[in-house]
Amino acid sequence: MRFNEKELIFLSRQPSERAAELGMKGPKKGDVMKRRLVKLIVNFLFYFRTDEEEPIGALLLEQCRVEREDDMAFSIAFLDEAERKYLFECDSQEQCLEWIDAIIKASYEFMRKNLIFYRSEIHRLTGKDPLEQYGISDETRFQVSSGLPPLPPPPT
Secondary structure (H helix, E strand, O other), X not given: OOOOHHHHHHHHOOOOOEXXXXXXXXXXXXXXXXXXXXXXXXXXXXXXXXXXOOOOEEEEOOOEEEXXXXXXXXXXXXXXXXXXXXXXXXXXXXXXXXXXXXXXXHOHHHHHHHHHHHHHHHHHHHOOOOOHHHOOOOOHHHOOOOOOOOOOOOOO
């Protein structure tokens, strides 16, 4: 996926869902743990040198796995490069759990699954498709593709 550098810098300056100084170790052999300002904005995890305003990198939080490494550390690995892990150290166990939860919920896929679940629940309870009023109920991205039965057509 290609990104425009100016757009990423602009995005990195937007209000964040979470931000903190964390220990961060990159995936390369020989990388060492360094203190970084880490900001979660939409589905990007930006990281900065603690004394700079522009990010030195960003992770797109799609197709990735977040794992707890110990009480105060977690890692992010991408499905297409599972051996390359980014390691993050937090200041407390509570902070670690909050970061893991926020990162998992930041992905587009997580939001899409929630939309499909709540759409199905609303349809089950009301008999109406809540997306129909927006003219987007037939779009592929809102369809269940995980073996669940599709929504029945609305009653006529």
